[in-house]
Every structure is written in C-alpha cells, then in structure tokens.
Amino acid sequence: MxxxxxxxxxxxxxxxxxxxxxxxxxxxxxxxxxxxxxxxxxxxxxxxxxxxxxxxxxxxxxxxxxxxxxxxxxxxxxxxxxxxxxxxxxxxxxxxxxxxxxxxxxxxxxxxxxxxxxxxxxxxxxxxxxxxxxxxxxxxxxxxxxxxxxxxxxxxxxxxxxxxxxxxxxxxxxxxxxxxxxxxxxxxxxxxxxxxxxxxxxxxxxxxxxxxxxxxxxxxxxxxxxxxxAVGADFVTIGVAPEDAERARALLAGAPGVKAAELAGDAVKLSVEAGERALPALLPRLAEAGIAIARVEMSRPTLDEVFLRTTGRGMSEAQGESDAEGGAGGWG
Amino acid sequence: MKLRTGLPKIAADTWAQYVLYLKIELRSPFWILASLFQPVCYLYLFAPLLKNVSPAGGGADDIGSINSFAPGLLVMVALFGTLFVGYGMIEYLRSGVIERLRVTTASRLSLLLGLVLRDVTTLLMQTALVFVLSLPLGLVIRPLGVVLVVGLMVLVALVISPFSYSIALLAKNEDAMGPILNFFSQPLLLLSGVLLPLTLAPLWLRTLSDANPLRYVVDASRAIFRGDLSDPSVWIAFASMAVLVVIAFGWAMRQMRKATE
Missing domain, CATH: 3.40.50.300 (P-loop containing nucleotide triphosphate hydrolases)
Structure with missing residues (x-):
C-alpha cells in the first residue's frame, strides 16, 4: 500500500x-x-x-x-x-x-x-x-x-x-x-x-x-x-611533491578507468570508476615515472555528490544561497 | 474505538484544553493578582475624585455614586481584563502550538473556545472582586441584577477575547500588538461614559458615543443596578453583544486558520 x-x-x-x-x-x-x-x-x-x-x-x-x-x-x-x-x-x-x-x-x-x-x-x-x-x-x-x-x-x-x-x-x-x-x-x-x-x-x-x-x-x-x-565514480586523491604535480596529473589522466583528473595544490584529484580496481594500476605508473607518493585517499560518492550532479552545485553552497536570500528561507 | 463527532466532540475537546489552560494560569498566581490590581485602584483612588462631577439632579449619569460607578467599572474590567489575552496567542503561534493543534483531530472551534473560556473564567474572578470591594463603599445589589450584569460582562469578554486573538494572529509580534489594541480600546473606553459622564460632553461627542456598543453596555449595566430592566439600553446591549460575539468568533477562527498557512 x-x-x-x-x-x-x-x-x-x-x-x-x-x-x-x-x-x-x-x-x-x-x-x-x-x-x-x-x-x-x-x-x-x-x-x-x-x-x-x-x-x-x-x-x-x-x-x-x-x-x-x-x-x-x-x-x-x-x-x-x-x-x-x-x-x-x-x-x-x-x-x-x-x-x-x-x-x-x-x-x-x-x-x-x-x-x-x-x-x-x-x-x-x-x-x-x-x-x-x-x-x-x-x-x-x-x-x-x-x-x-x-x-x-x-x-x-x-x-x-x-x-x-x-x-x-x-x-x-x-x-x-x-x-x-x-x-x-x-x-x-x-x-x-x-x-x-x-x-x-x-x-x-x-x-x-x-x-x-x-x-x-x-x-x-x-x-x-x-x-x-548512480553517480558512478569514486574519488581518489594522490598527494605528490609540488613540482611533480602537473606531471602526475598528465600521467594519470590517460589511465584506464580514470574519468577526470585535476590539480588541487600538491595533489591530483581523480574521478574514477570502481576505485578499488583502478587504484592498484595507478600507483605503479607514478612509481615508474619516479614520482614519490606522499599520500593516497579514496572516497565513495556521498549524497553531496548526488546533489552536485543533479543540481549543479554543492549542498553547502545551496544552503548558503538560501540563507542569503533571507525571506525565502521562511517558505522552507 | 468509537470516535465522537459534532457537539460532544467540540465539548470534550474544549473541556480538555480549558482545564489545562486554567491549570497553567493558576500556577502563576502573581499575574492573576496583578490583573486584580487595576479595579482596586479605580475603586479606591479614582472613584472618590468623581464626587464633585455628578450632574445636578443625579440620574443615570450620576457616577459620583458607587451604584453608578461600579457598574461602569465592571465594563472597564471586562474590556481591559480580556483585551491583552492575545499576547499569549503570539507566544503559542511562535512556538508552534497552534500549528500542532491544527493537525490533530480536535474540533477547530474548540481550539478557540478553550482559550476564550479560560479568559471568561479569569474575568469572573475579577468581577467578583469588584463586587466584594464595592460593597463596603455602599453598593446595593439584587440577585437578578447580579446575574444579568455578570451575564452581560461574559458577553463582553466573549467579544473582546477572540478580538484580541485575531489582532494577535494578524500582528504576529508583540511590538505591533500594543499600539493596535490601544487604537481600538482608548476611543471605545472614553466614549463609553465609564470614567466621566457623557452628559458633560458636547453634543457631537455624545452623538459619536451613540455608535459605541460599549456605551450601551455601560448604560445597561447601570440601569440593571438601578433595577430598571425596562431601560432600552438593556436589550440593545444584550442584542448588540450577542451579534458581536458571532462576528468576533468567526473572525478569530478565520485568522487561526490563516495564521498557520
């Protein structure tokens, strides 16, 4: 029912x-x-x-x-x-x-x-x-x-x-x-x-x-x-020395399973399909190129990513907007 | 479980709310005492001033006499004792009480009636005090007169209390509420002949007071105390108050619905 x-x-x-x-x-x-x-x-x-x-x-x-x-x-x-x-x-x-x-x-x-x-x-x-x-x-x-x-x-x-x-x-x-x-x-x-x-x-x-x-x-x-x-991607962040960052990004961007790669300071942020399978292949690539890895983080998509995908902006950003609108917040 | 409908439902819901409201009120006796202070002041600090403003020959407007002043004071107590009940409504609206009640199956009328009956109860206590305090000053009372006057005061409260709730639901905040209530209550009071006899007033002012329903209530209250039940003001007062009760309730019910939308 x-x-x-x-x-x-x-x-x-x-x-x-x-x-x-x-x-x-x-x-x-x-x-x-x-x-x-x-x-x-x-x-x-x-x-x-x-x-x-x-x-x-x-x-x-x-x-x-x-x-x-x-x-x-x-x-x-x-x-x-x-x-x-x-x-x-x-x-x-x-x-x-x-x-x-x-x-x-x-x-x-x-x-x-x-x-x-x-x-x-x-x-x-x-x-x-x-x-x-x-x-x-x-x-x-x-x-x-x-x-x-x-x-x-x-x-x-x-x-x-x-x-x-x-x-x-x-x-x-x-x-x-x-x-x-x-x-x-x-x-x-x-x-x-x-x-x-x-x-x-x-x-x-x-x-x-x-x-x-x-x-x-x-x-x-x-x-x-x-x-x-349904977001279809995990997020992998690999920290490297600042001078290696751009080289690392270029190396990883073309790797199998990687959908997007971008720089974030001294780290490369990747969006990958099924992180647990992609990650073991990604790390040796950097090692072969002589790039030392400072840290590795992987995260599953959160509902925030779902919100981002469907509305084009993050939840906290949207929350800020509605707070700024003031009166409209009252309509809840 | 068999569910009540219609009048039994209204009565049961009203009673349940009324009892709790009364309990809450009696828990802070300070406010009840404070509300009783006003009639005491008027009886002992203001009434003596009126000795010399009585028109020659006495009559209906001889408010220098306690038998003319006390009936008017009762009307004033009925007006100001119930006029400010709306402040509590603002609190209930803000804390979501009204909204919560409106999602229950409680009869819509009971949501108003429970509060209004509590206000009437408070007024009855104040009315009793005015009677008691006026007796040593020489007030003459008759059983039928007391019943009729108290009945009339209850009608006044049944008008003013829902009126106050309506204003509260419209204003939605305390700061706006005070000036609005004064805007209505001050002319009503001054043009009712409670404090000073309207026989002192110029003709235009007296004509204006003819349009004030509260004036008939004051006149009726005095007539009843004199034992003159055939005075036209008596039926005019009861009839006009009865009509206003219906209007005031209708308006307040509407505002309660709109305020939670």
Whole structure:
C-alpha cells in the first residue's frame, strides 16, 4: 500500500509587498510506500516544509492532487488527521505545562478518554525513556528531552504515518544519535516515517528512501545507496611533491578507468570508476615515472555528490544561497 | 474505538484544553493578582475624585455614586481584563502550538473556545472582586441584577477575547500588538461614559458615543443596578453583544486558520 501519492502538487505564495509570487513547490510527484523511513533532503528554502505542510492538511495546495493514507487530502482532511502524526520543527508543546500534561492533552484531542490518554502517556514515557523529566515543565527541558516530548505527542494516537520536520536541527551530536535510534524503533513498530532534513548524514544514515528537492522540485529519488551508485565514480586523491604535480596529473589522466583528473595544490584529484580496481594500476605508473607518493585517499560518492550532479552545485553552497536570500528561507 | 463527532466532540475537546489552560494560569498566581490590581485602584483612588462631577439632579449619569460607578467599572474590567489575552496567542503561534493543534483531530472551534473560556473564567474572578470591594463603599445589589450584569460582562469578554486573538494572529509580534489594541480600546473606553459622564460632553461627542456598543453596555449595566430592566439600553446591549460575539468568533477562527498557512 502507498502511504502518500501526489501528482503535480504545487504551491505558489503571493509575494510580500510588491515582490513577485514565490513558487515554493512545483509539480511534485511523490510515491511513499508503507513502512520504512522516507527522507526529504534539500537546502533551506527547497520546498520541503511547504510540501509537508500541505500533506498534513495545514496548507491548501495551489494545484495538484494528493492521497495520504488512502484518503483524499482535500475531501477527507478530517478523517485523514486521525491516521497521521506531525512533529513540526518548533515542536509546539505548551512551555508552561509538563511533558506528561502535554502528552495527555494530545491524546484526548485525538478522542481518547482521560483514563486511556493517561495509560497511553505512561506507555510513551516508558518507551522513550522520559520518566526522569516528564513531570517537569517543558520550558525547563534540554533540547534533546524536549524533542522526545514532541515526538511522544506525535505518536499518542498511534498514527500510521508520522511526519517529522527537521527532527534533529539544533541538537548536539550525542542527542542526534539518540534521537535517530528512537526514530528507528518507530520503524520497527510499523510506522511509516516521513521526515525532512538538510543534513546529508541524517538522510544517509537514517532513511531507507530519500527524495532530493531543490527550488521546489524533486530532482532525484531512491534509496541512498542507489543514488550514490548512480553517480558512478569514486574519488581518489594522490598527494605528490609540488613540482611533480602537473606531471602526475598528465600521467594519470590517460589511465584506464580514470574519468577526470585535476590539480588541487600538491595533489591530483581523480574521478574514477570502481576505485578499488583502478587504484592498484595507478600507483605503479607514478612509481615508474619516479614520482614519490606522499599520500593516497579514496572516497565513495556521498549524497553531496548526488546533489552536485543533479543540481549543479554543492549542498553547502545551496544552503548558503538560501540563507542569503533571507525571506525565502521562511517558505522552507 | 468509537470516535465522537459534532457537539460532544467540540465539548470534550474544549473541556480538555480549558482545564489545562486554567491549570497553567493558576500556577502563576502573581499575574492573576496583578490583573486584580487595576479595579482596586479605580475603586479606591479614582472613584472618590468623581464626587464633585455628578450632574445636578443625579440620574443615570450620576457616577459620583458607587451604584453608578461600579457598574461602569465592571465594563472597564471586562474590556481591559480580556483585551491583552492575545499576547499569549503570539507566544503559542511562535512556538508552534497552534500549528500542532491544527493537525490533530480536535474540533477547530474548540481550539478557540478553550482559550476564550479560560479568559471568561479569569474575568469572573475579577468581577467578583469588584463586587466584594464595592460593597463596603455602599453598593446595593439584587440577585437578578447580579446575574444579568455578570451575564452581560461574559458577553463582553466573549467579544473582546477572540478580538484580541485575531489582532494577535494578524500582528504576529508583540511590538505591533500594543499600539493596535490601544487604537481600538482608548476611543471605545472614553466614549463609553465609564470614567466621566457623557452628559458633560458636547453634543457631537455624545452623538459619536451613540455608535459605541460599549456605551450601551455601560448604560445597561447601570440601569440593571438601578433595577430598571425596562431601560432600552438593556436589550440593545444584550442584542448588540450577542451579534458581536458571532462576528468576533468567526473572525478569530478565520485568522487561526490563516495564521498557520
């Protein structure tokens, strides 16, 4: 079964004060299967959050159709809400209430009786290890603890599909790793998780399928491994003495398996097919020419290379752009 | 699990939110005490000043008497006690509370009603205090009068509180919110005859005050305290407030939806 199917989903915002309209999401076709973690990767302003806000019934699309958990997004929005959970970037817990009170109210708004909501809240507290701090006001919690409360609220009604908007933004590495584990346990219980992220490592480590978005369009989608394999090249850096660098580059450029070779200071950067097979043949060539090798590095393509291939620029570069655009970042 | 719909759903959702909002409010009693300070000041520091501005012959505008001043003060408390509730809404909007609530199955009306009922509850506490503090000053009360006046004040709160939330959702920040609220509230208050009798006013000012619904509320409140329930201001006040409640709720519901888009 498909959890989400969209066709030609578009959202255009009216421009603020004389600025032209902003096409935040353009013709997005998605198919998200049940089970697993689906990641929406892209720089700020790519349209990830806007797409998510449409799929969670907060925002009406300008055009296009969408079916979420088998229900039409427009005609069955009310019934649909029972099957989805949503944890926004801001969380949205009451700061001056305790984590536990937040959980219970959330449950009651989904139709649980007071007793049922309390029982469910107890279960969520135990499952996410929140016993220590769930009776404290949310405003006094650390970033990681607060995220657990937010996530707990999102699963109080056992949704089939859970939306997480930038779930680990602002968390320290340790809290991030712990939070990833919690999200993985959700997958094991059969919840389909749909998350947005601008962290490449998050998409790579956590997601079963990813979808890369840029300027409101989907530019690539598939399992992270497949996307990286499709880049079709490994990267080899060979460090040599500065005076040998150009000679080394010329020697290696014509070698079998080498697709491109360029100078980077006192090193030659190669793009090669199947590095593990090409490398043993490359090094003797340099030795025969009397060039001493200072260092050798090889790396597999990362999602950044995938992003570079599909959009023509690196992820960090794109992130910088959207930050510079300022206002546009808000469309998320 | 059988899911509630319609009115039972609205009632259950509203109650669940209302109880939590009230709990949160009662945890910081300082703010409740602070909000009660204003009526105390007006009763003991301002009312004595009015002894000499009463028009000759007394009558409806004889606000030098506590039985005329206290009913007006109640309206002022209803106005200013609920006018600034929107600040809390800005906080909720910023921290994503409203957005989170709107993705749940909670009835859309309950999202507003839970907050508004908390505000009405706060107002009832303030109203009770005005009554208690006015008694030693010579206020004469009748059971039916108290019920009617309190009912009228609840209607005022049911208008002003959603109005304040709408302004908050439109302004989206505290700095813009204050001036906007003052822009509306100051003329409403001055043209209501709460602080000084409108019989002192020139004709054009009195004509202007005829267009102020709050003026009828003040007149009605005084008439009810006098025991004069047949005064036309009484039905005008109830009718106009009832209409405004519907408008204020409709507007606030719309702004809540738009603010999270």
């Amino acid at each position: 498909d959890m989400i199917v969209t066709q030609g989903l578009c959202k255009t915002f009216k421009g603020k004060r004389g600025a032209g309209p902003v096409e935040a999401v353009r013709d997005v076709d998605l198919q998200v299967r049940a089970g697993g973690i689906f990641g929406f990767l892209g720089p700020n302003g790519a349209g990830k959050t806007t797409t998510m806000r449409m799929l969670t019934t907060l925002l009406a699309p300008t055009r296009g159709t969408a079916t979420v958990v088998g229900r039409d997004l427009f005609r069955e929005a009310r019934a649909l809400r029972q099957d989805i959970g949503y944890v926004s970037q801001k969380g949205g817990a009451y700061e001056y209430a305790t984590g536990y009170e937040n959980l219970v109210l959330q449950g009651r708004l989904y139709g649980l009786t007071k007793a049922a909501a309390c029982a469910k809240a107890d279960a969520v507290v135990a499952r996410f290890g929140m016993a220590e701090y769930c009776k404290r006001d949310v405003r006094t919690l650390s970033g990681g603890q607060r995220r657990h409360v937010d996530l707990g609220m999102g699963v109080m009604h056992d949704p089939k599909l859970l939306f997480l908007d930038e779930p680990t933004t602002g968390l320290d590495p340790h809290s991030r790793a712990r939070f990833w584990d919690v999200i993985r346990t959700l997958r094991e219980t059969g919840v389909t998780v749909f998350l947005t992220t601008h962290y490449l490592d998050e998409a790579d480590n956590l997601c079963d399928t990813i979808c890369i978005m840029d300027h409101g369009r989907v530019v690539a989608s598939g399992p992270p491994e497949a996307l990286k394999r």
